[in-house]
Amino acid sequence: MAAQDVVIGVDMGTTATKVVAYRRDGELIARWQRGYPLDEPQPGHAVQDPRLILAAVLTGVAAVSAEIGHDRVAGLSFSTAMHSLMGLDAELRPITPVITWADTRATAQAARIRAAEGGLALHRRTGTPVHPMSPLTKLVWIREQDPDLHARAAHWVGIKDWVQLHLTGTLVTDHSVASASGLMDIHRLAWDPEALALAGIDEAQLPELVSTTTVLPGLTIEATAATGLAATTPVIVGAGDGPLANLGVGAVRPGVAACSIGTSGALRVAVERPAVDPAGGVFCYALTEDRWVVGGAINNGGVALEWLRGEIAADTPTATLLDEAATVPVGAGGLLMLPHLLGERAPRWAGGARGAYVGLTRAHHRGHLVRAAVEGVAMQLALVLGAMRGAGFDIHEIRATGGVMQHPLWPATLAAAFGTPLALLDDGEGSGFGAALLGMKALGLIDSLDAAAELVEIRARLDPDPASAQTYAVLIPLFGGLADTLAPANRALRDLKLPLA
Template sequence: MRYILAHDLGTSGNKATLFSEDGRLIKSEVFSYDAHYFNDTWVEQNADDWWNAVCRTSSSLIQSTGVDPGEIGAISFSGQMMGCLCVDRNGTPLRPSIIWADQRAQKQVAQIEEHISQQDFYHIVGHRNTASYGIQKLMWVRDNEPEIYEQTYKTLNAKDYIVFKLTGKFYTEPSDANSVACFDLKTFQWSEEILKITGIDPDKLPQIKPSTFVAGGVTKEAARATGLAEGTPVVMGGGDGVVANIGCGSISPGKTYCCMGTSAWITTTAEKPIFDEQMRTVTWAHVIPGMYAPNGTMQYAGGAYNWLKNTVCSMESYKAKEEGTSPYTYMNEQIEKSTVGANELIFLPYLLGERAPRWNPDAKGAWIGIKPETTRGDLLRSVLEGVTMNLSICLDILRTQMDIKEITVVGGGAKGAVWRQIMADIYNARIKVPSLLEEGSSMGAAVIGGVGTGIFKDFTAIDRFINIESVHTPNSGAVEAYGSVKEAFETCYFALEDAFKKMARHL
């Protein structure tokens, strides 16, 4: 029996998961690390914390499972995207990594806008020019820490740094290269036009290899640090949001998944980018060579429901604590008593501003339509409907170029049957629920590792990992009713757009 070790390098920690080649999850280990928030919009992490987490979890998994390290046939990765870690020729970090959540590079965004429009930028890289991406962060380093920039040999994302630590090689792959935002979706190489505009030295960017590329074998030094066998193949893997496509079965055109976590997104697989005239959605380079992953991501989805629990549902939380159960159980009971459309109550889920489809940092959360007869259940149901309505706008954009009839749903928001049925009715799609709701990125990384090393013939190997536990079908009456609710939802947002802008300036 051969095994595959998948490392999922997130913002709060690294999860190492050991899978057997027949798709069984053997065991997972999580090791946490900190993100450092300061100066309002700055967020950094220590790259050595990532490496320490990989060493600790790898060693712990091997010891606790008793698996012979020599039977691990591949190591692969899913990692946080849109970062900027500057390293010297020896791979030593020159400063902490500026991670995806950091927004300091606003002046650099403006510098780029002086030379290229948002539309033209979007049609090259599939994304808007914003401070979230890697190239803008590297420009900030150049402009504010020139001594660091001069010493920089390569800039890496999280999993690329771990690949280096294991193999001594500097590489990236298309999904993470795309998150640097100077990647040409047509050529799958660094964009000469964007690099010329930014003035960034292209030699400071790593060579792009396929996600399935074997970067090398585990070195003797790395083997000592991790407990892995020297020479174990290390496969590139990809950025977490795209790797999850594989883990959720989105491996061919039209296969679509929705991750309903604190933030949420809908992503599909396509043979070409999906460019929206209003730039409401983005397109990622897929981890499947030559494919694309069009996507719409919202800021606060499950987060809005959690906010509801913590602020409005203290009674349910108290009762749950007394009885040793979940507050969501009592919340869902009340939601079921409400009706489609939450008794004509609209909730705008923009508690942290919004990415797709609004791209409006000034947007706010709002209830619209409260009446004397509005019930607690209506308030609760409207939040689930508002989040799902917002994601459905992204889905409608994807549907302009492909037929999407079923969606695999993962993440914490997929745990509740009530919300899953609301999704089926608003999306007008069959909702498929796998038994493992939190393992999409890990399973995707494992399959990439297996394909890269020849353990698996192709990406259809994910079928042996996924077990669909339940399916929700849309109710035709609810689908029809939600059509008018969505129109009201859109009207409410645009009616308040100017108000949000004035609030941001004057309050």
């Protein structure tokens, strides 16, 4: 029998599930990926079919474990996109699709709760900004707009909870995912009574809260048949993809932040206990009971460029568009893009944001449009960095991960916009690697999360270009003010409810 020296990390992202296998020394030995759609059946709704995600998990685990050898698998550990919500009936069958973080239907409810007395206190208690992304505000929307559905739901869960229910027969949720729900008191690690009252639910409708390193008791007969793994294979509950991305890039010590850009984007720094920004500009989510991350997420990362490519140059490879954009001077000739195609989150946490190009002239060409999109994402993240520093968090290095980092325009733009050195990793599996490392810690294959950070290899370090950083230092305040300037027009356009087709 081969030694069980490999942990499989299952990373259930917004548009794809990735399954990766790592040895205990941090070497990646197998990788698999399958995409699935993010459906928008009507304006403001962003949902998914949970069956497609479950099928991707089962197929991916089967493929990777077969490639490396089933008897080498020490366990499965999970990462998930945060803020998802599903309703289940009394037989634990879905009665809703997966309502994702990108869903903005609860914009009005979030604005009302946020503006009410106690709104900021709710944020400070739960660590989750009051925003349409959060399961709390989604539940308020369902209670008000679809009371029949609200009454029919016996359980409310996240997508990882449901997938692990199918794999293990156990329904639980971890402190990390729960800390991003707006429903858990992060200081007590317990469901928050006031939040539950707002949502119109009780604790019995939510999964049991457990540590992210909890090991579930093996696989069901169905999961064993689908994956080829032994029924005794440990399943580590895991955590949210944001905190795990920090672990996956080794950003688990004070002062070292992680920047991840996939469909969306985020910037986070690790702290040793729950830490809340008094101004409510950043979130606080759990990795483990003694390791937390503080930061902010943005709704629009790589999706901004992919949308633009699909609309203006569908037959042109993304790398070619980025090559064109790299020939355009920093600042895109005075063109700014607010990349708020899916609304926006940090650091304003105000629903209703919409995208815009500002400063557009006939002199601008395709390269300018693309460069402005990249710069818009970078400047949005720079606003998050400013909020983190304004809340008292010292950040002297940023470690970046995500597929977009493969083209040099992205890391160069980020480093200059941040005005901070950027460390680039050898591979882009931040959250998947983080899940595997957390699994290794849970199974005793590594001693600590700090030791896990030593396994992370940095392939390059990039200092910000001084001239570019100076340009962005001027542009970022202009960029930051545009969302407030355009907010009245965006509200008016939303209220018109003009049809798309």
